[in-house]
Amino acid sequence: MAEHNNLYQRAIYYDVIFDRDVSREVEFLKEVYYQIVGRDLRSVLDLACGPGYHARTFAKQGYRAVGLDLRPEMIEFAQDKAREVGADVEWVAADMTNFRLHQPVDFAFCMFDSMDCLTTNEQILNHFRAMGDNLTPNGLYLVDLNHPISCSIGVYEPFCYAGQRNGISAEIRWAETPPQIDMIAGVAHTTLEIRIKDNGKEMVITDHAQERLLTPQELQLFAELSGTLKVVGWYGDFDLNQPFSSSPASRRMIVIFQKRS
Numbered sequence: 001m002a003e004h005n006n007l008y009q010r011a012i013y014y015d016v017i018f019d020r021d022v023s024r025e026v027e028f029l030k031e032v033y034y035q036i037v038g039r040d041l042r043s044v045l046d047l048a049c050g051p052g053y054h055a056r057t058f059a060k061q062g063y064r065a066v067g068l069d070l071r072p073e074m075i076e077f078a079q080d081k082a083r084e085v086g087a088d089v090e091w092v093a094a095d096m097t098n099f100r101l102h103q104p105v106d107f108a109f110c111m112f113d114s115m116d117c118l119t120t121n122e123q124i125l126n127h128f129r130a131m132g133d134n135l136t137p138n139g140l141y142l143v144d145l146n147h148p149i150s151c152s153i154g155v156y157e158p159f160c161y162a163g164q165r166n167g168i169s170a171e172i173r174w175a176e177t178p179p180q181i182d183m184i185a186g187v188a189h190t191t192l193e194i195r196i197k198d199n200g201k202e203m204v205i206t207d208h209a210q211e212r213l214l215t216p217q218e219l220q221l222f223a224e225l226s227g228t229l230k231v232v233g234w235y236g237d238f239d240l241n242q243p244f245s246s247s248p249a250s251r252r253m254i255v256i257f258q259k260r261s
C-alpha cells in the first residue's frame, strides 16, 4: 500500500473494503513485546493507522493507544468509529517522518504494508529517527510488509479486495496494469482502480502511487544508519512460531526493531 490519495481521502470506502478483525495481530504484539522486553505492554502507537483498527482494539482492552495518520480525513473517520464503540484513543494527524508524541510509547507498529509510502532513503531514515524519539527505553517498533516473494523488484502480483455494508459495495483492483518499476530508485509506480456502488450511485476511481520495494537487507542497514534502532526479530506471519523465510507459510515480512539504549 502506498500514498493513494484518492483512496485515503475517502475513508468510508477504505473501511468498507478493509474493515477486519485484528485481534490475532494484537495478541501477537502483546506476546512478542513480553518475550523481547520481559514486561507487560502498556502503551502502543498505530502508525499510518487508517481507520485505526489496531489502536481501537488495544484501547478497548484498556491500553493507552495512539493512532497517527497523515490524512486528517482518516483521523476524523477513525475518531468517529472509536467513539461509536467507546474506545478511548489519542488521535494524531501527522507525517510519520516528523512527529513528537506528548508521551513515548512501549510499542509502535506500521501494519499492512503502509511503510512503503516512504519512498526515499531520507524519508525512511527520518522516520526511523523519529521512532527513536517516541519509544520508551527498550521500546519496540514492528513493520509489517508484503513478502518480497510476491512484491519486490521484478515481481508484483495483482490483487483484489472487496467489501460491502449499508448499501455500499466497493472493490479495489491493484496492479491490473503491471506497475512500472524504477530499478534505480527501488520504487514501483502502481495504478489501482476502485469500483464503488453507493446506494444506487456508481463510481470508478483510478489512483496512482509510488511504493518503495524494500529488501530485508535494506531494512537492516536503515536501522543501523539511523543510530536509533536495531533489528531484534523477523517473523513470516503474526505467529511466534512462523519464521521469516522463503517458504509459502511465511506470508509476510515482519521485522521488529528495538530502540538502542
Ligand SMILES: C[S@@+](CC[C@H](N)C(=O)[O-])C[C@H]1O[C@@H](n2cnc3c(N)ncnc32)[C@H](O)[C@@H]1O
Residues within 6 Å of the ligand: 001, 002, 003, 008, 018, 047, 048, 049, 050, 051, 052, 053, 068, 069, 070, 071, 074, 094, 095, 096, 097, 110, 111, 112, 113, 114, 117
Ligand atoms: C494501507 S493504509 C492504512 C493501513 C491501516 N494501518 C490498516 O491496517 O488498514 C495506509 C495509511 O498510511 C497513511 N499514510 C501515508 N503516508 C503517510 C505518512 N507519511 N505518515 C503517516 N501516515 C501516512 C495513509 O493516509 C493511509 O491511511
